[in-house]
Amino acid sequence: MRLLFQGVDGVTDHSSELGATVPCPSVPQSLEYLADGDVLHEECGVVAIHGHPDAARMAYLGLYALQHRGQESAGIATADGQHLANIKGMGLVSEIFTDEVLQKLPGQMAIGHTRYSTTGDSALLNAQPIRVESTKGLIAIAHNGNLVNLGTVRARLERDGAYFQTTSDSEIIVQLIAHSRAGSLVDAIADSLRQVEGAFSIVMMTRDRIFAARDPRGFRPLSIGRIRNQDGPDTIVFASESCAFDLLRAEYERDVLPGELVMVTEDGMTSRQYATGVPQSSCIFEHVYFARPDSRIFGRWVQQSRDEMGRQLSRESGVPADVVVPVPDSGVTAALGYADESGIPFRFGLIRNHYVGRTFIEPEQRVRDFGVRLKLNPVRNLLEGKRVILIDDSIIRGTTSRKIVRMVRGAGAKEVHLRISCPPTISPCFYGVDTPRKQELIAANQSIEEIRKFIEADTLAYLSLDGLLKSCDGGEGNAFCTACYTGNYPTAWVDVDEILPATATA
Numbered sequence: 001m002r003l004l005f006q007g008v009d010g011v012t013d014h015s016s017e018l019g020a021t022v023p024c025p026s027v028p029q030s031l032e033y034l035a036d037g038d039v040l041h042e043e044c045g046v047v048a049i050h051g052h053p054d055a056a057r058m059a060y061l062g063l064y065a066l067q068h069r070g071q072e073s074a075g076i077a078t079a080d081g082q083h084l085a086n087i088k089g090m091g092l093v094s095e096i097f098t099d100e101v102l103q104k105l106p107g108q109m110a111i112g113h114t115r116y117s118t119t120g121d122s123a124l125l126n127a128q129p130i131r132v133e134s135t136k137g138l139i140a141i142a143h144n145g146n147l148v149n150l151g152t153v154r155a156r157l158e159r160d161g162a163y164f165q166t167t168s169d170s171e172i173i174v175q176l177i178a179h180s181r182a183g184s185l186v187d188a189i190a191d192s193l194r195q196v197e198g199a200f201s202i203v204m205m206t207r208d209r210i211f212a213a214r215d216p217r218g219f220r221p222l223s224i225g226r227i228r229n230q231d232g233p234d235t236i237v238f239a240s241e242s243c244a245f246d247l248l249r250a251e252y253e254r255d256v257l258p259g260e261l262v263m264v265t266e267d268g269m270t271s272r273q274y275a276t277g278v279p280q281s282s283c284i285f286e287h288v289y290f291a292r293p294d295s296r297i298f299g300r301w302v303q304q305s306r307d308e309m310g311r312q313l314s315r316e317s318g319v320p321a322d323v324v325v326p327v328p329d330s331g332v333t334a335a336l337g338y339a340d341e342s343g344i345p346f347r348f349g350l351i352r353n354h355y356v357g358r359t360f361i362e363p364e365q366r367v368r369d370f371g372v373r374l375k376l377n378p379v380r381n382l383l384e385g386k387r388v389i390l391i392d393d394s395i396i397r398g399t400t401s402r403k404i405v406r407m408v409r410g411a412g413a414k415e416v417h418l419r420i421s422c423p424p425t426i427s428p429c430f431y432g433v434d435t436p437r438k439q440e441l442i443a444a445n446q447s448i449e450e451i452r453k454f455i456e457a458d459t460l461a462y463l464s465l466d467g468l469l470k471s472c473d474g475g476e477g478n479a480f481c482t483a484c485y486t487g488n489y490p491t492a493w494v495d496v497d498e499i500l501p502a503t504a505t506a
């Protein structure tokens with residue numbers, strides 16, 4: 001495995017701000033992903049720690065809890081008031097950050113990032129945090145989301161003399177900070193964030209301060225936690241999802257608000273609204289699929305939302321059956337809600353192999369057909385002769401759903417009824433979720449009856465948009481982005497060819 005060290009004593013090439021890429025003999029060889037191309041990929045997870053003697057290890061634990069949000073690369077930057085060190089590598093958090101590597105990251109402050117690439121290429125250079133020397137000093141930044149006016153801002157900055165070292169969104173923000181005429185760093189950050197459009201939850205670090213911010217629409221989650229210390233100031237933690245706080249034994253305090261910029265220094269935490277009056281559009285797909293059910297995002301437990309999606313699905317499109325079976329893992333909570341509401345028994349009729357996905361190298365095309373069977377296996381004695389309701393969270397191209405339906409039928413099921421815990425996915429995401437193009441989304445091009453025939457289910461039904469919104473709001477008063485289900489994008493700057501009306505009669 002190759003790691004990128006920046007500002008790390010003994011191994012850094014200080015002649016380049018990007019640091020030297022050096023082999024790390026203590027880390028095992030990176031392995032390829034199993035890519036079946038019919039799932040939506042996670043985005044990114046960020047974490048920040050202020051005021052802990054072993055901040056790097058705390059960031060590591062936080063990233064470990066956020067690993068589901070991206071498995072391609074990970075990085076941690078630390079600062080001790082004087083120096084700012086950064087190490088990042090390709091692979092899982094636990095593969096990159098051995099004890100030996102963590103020891104090279106001293107300091108009481110840290111930011112961390114785990115990534116599934118959505119923009120920029122997959123190279124190590126684009127892994128985060130990104131560390132850039134700017135006119136405002138040395139800055140490290142980690143970012144979750146996707147900017148939609150990237151090209152315009154980048155072109156303007158290049159005209160002004162900016163030289164980009166990566167193709168990542170995060171560097172745009174740092175370059176805007178560097179080029180800002182604002183007097184103080186915090187003013188420059190606020191000024192920069194007002195110039196970018198799209199989805200971003202960011203954590204930033206200088207040699208002596210941590211910053212955290214969310215875009216004005218609040219697309220991606222970001223929460224604040226606190227570890228109470230008996231004999232000193234509290235440790236402040238930021239994380240994409242509150243499940244990271246549980247591992248760190250931090251208390252959830254609140255969400256960073258849409259349009260809010262929070263700064264943490266030795267003197268404590270301060271905050272300002274850098275943007276106001278923009279309607280909220282938090283990503284509803286975080287509740288459907290991305291976030292862990294044990295996380296609280298946008299003020300609501302994901303478990304509650306998914307349970308309610310299952311219940312609502314049962315009320316909207318119930319069908320007589322013998323057993324409710326989730327497509328693991330993300331379909332499990334909705335299936336529990338469906339089973340409870342319908343009175344039909346819940347059974348784990350499909351077992352997922354958790355060790356496939358990262359460690360399997362596809363040697364040849366002919367092995368690809370094993371994709372779903374490598375991940376899932378039916379429990380024949382639970383399915384044989386049964387009328388089965390399968391609960392899943394999405395149909396993207398339809399090929400994976402068809403394989404699963406065939407698998408359940410092949411295990412002896414008498415009927416297979418597929419229920420999806422969200423509306424048909426008809427439009428791509430421009431805000432940090434890696435969706436295929438519109439022409440590849442089956443629901444953008446076929447009616448529900450055509451999809452049913454394609455996937456070979458006896459019946460097929462999706463949750464209605466109203467049902468989804470009701471399930472995810474829970475009286476919290478949130479407003480959501482639903483663009484992948486409606487084609488109505490909350491920002492300008494998206495590729496217009498991609499958002500022609502869907503042809504599906506959903």
Ligand code: SF4
Binds near residue numbers: 429433
């Ligand atoms: S388009 Fe869909 S996935 Fe993307 S932010 Fe909106 S709701 Fe989330």
